Amino acid sequence: MTDELILVVEDEEDIQELVEYTLLRAGYRVDVTDRGEEALELMRENAPALMVLDLMLPGLGGLEVCRRVKRDERLSGLPVIILTARGEEEDIIAGFAAGADDYITKPFSPQVLAARVAAMLRRTADTRPNGEGVLEYDELRIHPGRFEVRVAGAPVALTHTEFRILQYLASRPGWVFSRMQIVRAVHGEDYPVTGRSIDVQVASLRKKLGEASRLIATVRGVGYKFGD
Numbered sequence: 584m585t586d587e588l589i590l591v592v593e594d595e596e597d598i599q600e601l602v603e604y605t606l607l608r609a610g611y612r613v614d615v616t617d618r619g620e621e622a623l624e625l626m627r628e629n630a631p632a633l634m635v636l637d638l639m640l641p642g643l644g645g646l647e648v649c650r651r652v653k654r655d656e657r658l659s660g661l662p663v664i665i666l667t668a669r670g671e672e673e674d675i676i677a678g679f680a681a682g683a684d685d686y687i688t689k690p691f692s693p694q695v696l697a698a699r700v701a702a703m704l705r706r707t708a709d710t711r712p713n714g715e716g717v718l719e720y721d722e723l724r725i726h727p728g729r730f731e732v733r734v735a736g737a738p739v740a741l742t743h744t745e746f747r748i749l750q751y752l753a754s755r756p757g758w759v760f761s762r763m764q765i766v767r768a769v770h771g772e773d774y775p776v777t778g779r780s781i782d783v784q785v786a787s788l789r790k791k792l793g794e795a796s797r798l799i800a801t802v803r804g805v806g807y808k809f810g811d
């Protein structure tokens with residue numbers, strides 16, 4: 584069972600390719616980017632099981648990416664393995680201070696990389712935000728890694744936004760989320776959308792969920808919550 588998604592953030596092409604190749608060979612799925620900003624988007628969209636993060640990146644640096652992940656309550660459980668240059672002890676210390684879970688120094692052996700990733704996934708199986716990647720509630724099953732929703736076993740075709748709204752609400756059953764919280768979680772801080780459009784999305788989502796639509800409750804004057 585190794586089809587978990589690993590997010591690789593590395594701007595040096597050779598190393599990026601080596602890491603990607605190594606992880607694909609080990610049976611993982613891999614998302615790759617050379618930009619910290621894009622890494623943050625990818626992890627919200629695709630819910631990876633682990634991130635391999637280079638520290639020296641153009642634009643938003645690796646340390647800052649790591650800090651943002653660890654400060655975000657929905658992402659903080661994501662294990663982060665940083666890549667540092669050999670002998671850069673300060674980088675390793677700064678990485679741990681930023682919340683990194685492990686490190687690998689460059690140059691590294693592919694076998695060691697694969698072993699470190701596997702060990703980290705084992706160690707964090709219960710605490711990762713996605714664990715197996717699946718959220719289950721009664722007859723509803725959400726698989727973020729596969730971008731898949733099933734109701735009583737039958738697949739439901741959702742738009743990207745509907746999927747993310749559902750995933751967000753279902754991540755904390757019983758919690759009430761305001762429309763603006765949902766807007767921010769689903770589209771990021773800068774998306775020019777009003778709370779009203781969330782109502783439209785939720786209406787469409789409920790329709791598609793059929794019997795499971797009861798799991799999304801309207802909280803008058805506030806927003807929405809997930810659960811009976």
Ligand code: CA
Nearest residue numbers: 594637639640
């Ligand atoms: Ca770099």
